[in-house]
Amino acid sequence: MSDLARFFDAAGYVRLPNRLPAALVDRMRSMVDDQFARGVPPYRMNHRGEPCRLDALLERDEVFLEALRHEHVAAALGQILGPTVDVVLNRHNHATLNNSGDIPFRLHRDIQQWSQPLVAVFLYLEPATVKNGCTHVVPATHRLPYAGPQSGNGGGNWADEHDEYRHLIGQEVPLEMPAGGVLLLNCLCFHSVGRNLSGRSRCSAVFACRSSDELSQVEDPGVIRLFGQRRFLANSVLEVSGSLRKGSRAS
Template identity: 20%
Template sequence: MAIRSFGGSLTEKQREFYHNEGYLILEDLLNEEDMMAPKEAMQTKVQWIADALASAGLITDKLEHRPFPYRLAELFQGLTSEDFLQFGRSWRDRLPGYYHLMSNPKIVDAVESLIGGEIFSNPVYNVRPKVPGVAAGAVPWHQDKSYWPDANANPVITVWLSFIDATLENGCLHLKPKTQHSKVLDWHHEKHTGTGYTALHDHQLGRQKTVALPVRAGTAILFNDRLLHMSTPNLSDHVRWSVDLRYQPTDQDPMPQHGAGFLVRSREFPDRVATLEDWMASKPEHGSTASV
C-alpha cells in the first residue's frame, strides 16, 4: 500500500519503518535546552508534593537540595503506594513548560511527516514519574486506544519522551512491533495496585516478539495508538521521568471529555494556532471565545 507523502522532518525510510512496524525511535531528538522548561514544570509539581507531604506530617525534610532524578524517589522512601497515588498515577497539570514541550517544532515536524500539517495536540498528555517501589510504576500491556475506544480518532500518534536515560533497570518501554493493525482488544481495569490502568491478559498478546527500548534522555519514541506496549517496574534508586504526548489530524474527534487539546500547527490557518495564553485558558484555538 502506498504511503501518502507529507512534509515534516522524517525521511522516507523512517516513515516506512513507522508504518510497517508501528513505532519509530528518534534518538536525541531533544537537547537540554528543549527539556529545560518541562523539567521546571516537573520540579514545580514535586515542590507542591513535598509541601503537601510535609503539611500532612509524612515527611520532615522536603529534600530541596536533591538532584532532579532523585528528589521525588527519596521523598517517598518509607511511604506507601497509596501515599503516592493520592497525587495521581500520572500528571496533566496546565503548566507553561508542557505547552512549550507539546509545541516544540522538533516534535511537531516529525508528526507532520506522518499525518500532515493540520495537527491537533490531543488532551491526553501524561507526565509520568516512575518512582521506585510505587505501584503506579509498572504499566501493564495495553493499547492507548483502550482509553478512548469510542472516539472518532484514528490515527492518534503517541510521542513518548524520556527525560533521563530509560534503562532496563528503571523500567523502560517495551512493545510488540507490527501489532498496530489489531482491533481494540477487550481490556479490563487492573485491580491489584489501585492504579486502574487498562490491561490485557497474557493470552491476548499473541506470538509477536517483545522489544525492549532502553534509550537516552531526549529520545522520542513515536507509536500508533493500537500498538501493544507496557513498561516494567523501576528497580533503581531514582525516578524514571517520561512524558507521553499525543497528536492527531484536526479532522478527528478532539475528545473534549478528556480535557482541552489545542491546535498546535496549521499550514492552512496559521493564525488559529493556540498560543500559550490560549492553552492556559483551555482554548483550543487562537481567537476562540470558548474554553473546552
C-alpha cells in the first residue's frame, strides 16, 4: 500500500500533492460559468432564486471526464480503489457556486454503510479558503458505525440527527485548497461545506467514484468507466433458469 493510500485509509481523506493544469481548470470553469449564466437545467436554486448548483455535470461536457482521468487524479484513485474505477452518475456529479448563504454548514456523511463504498473527488475551480467556505472534515469518522437512516429519505447521515454523532460537531478541521486542487474523501467521513463569509463565490465540482463491480455479469448503465478493464470474477454464476451453478474457488 502506498503512503497516499495509507493516509487515506487512516484519515478518510487525502489532498493530492499536484494540481490540475491551469488550462484544464479554466476550461471547466468556463463551462460551469456559461451553464450558470444561461440557466441550463438541471440545476438547483438558492434562497434568492438564483441557480447555485448544476446537476448531471458529466452529461454536459467531456472536460470533467478528462479531469477525472488526468494522471494526477487517476493515479491516486488507482492506489485507493484498484485498477478498474467507475464514476457514478447518480451521486454528486455536480458543480456548486457556494455564494454566501447558499449552503448551510452541517456535518454529514454521503453514504450510510461501508458495504457500498464511494470516494468523493472534489475539483476546486477557484481557491477554497476558510473565509470563502472551504470543505471541513472530521478525520477518521469513516470508521464510525451506522446509527440509523437520514431524514427525508436521504442517502447519508446528518451528525445532528443522531446522538451517536453529535459529539462530532465542533471537531471538524478546514481543508484549504488552491485552484486546481483535488481532494479525495471517503464518503463515510463526516464533512461539510464551510460558511462563506467573503461575499464572493467559491466554485467547485464533485464526483463519486468506486471500484468496478467484479461480481456483476452485466454492465451498470449508472456508471462511466474511468479507466481499467472490467472483469467478472465471481466464484459462481447464475444460470438463465435461475439455478446456481458453482464454479471453481480460489481458496
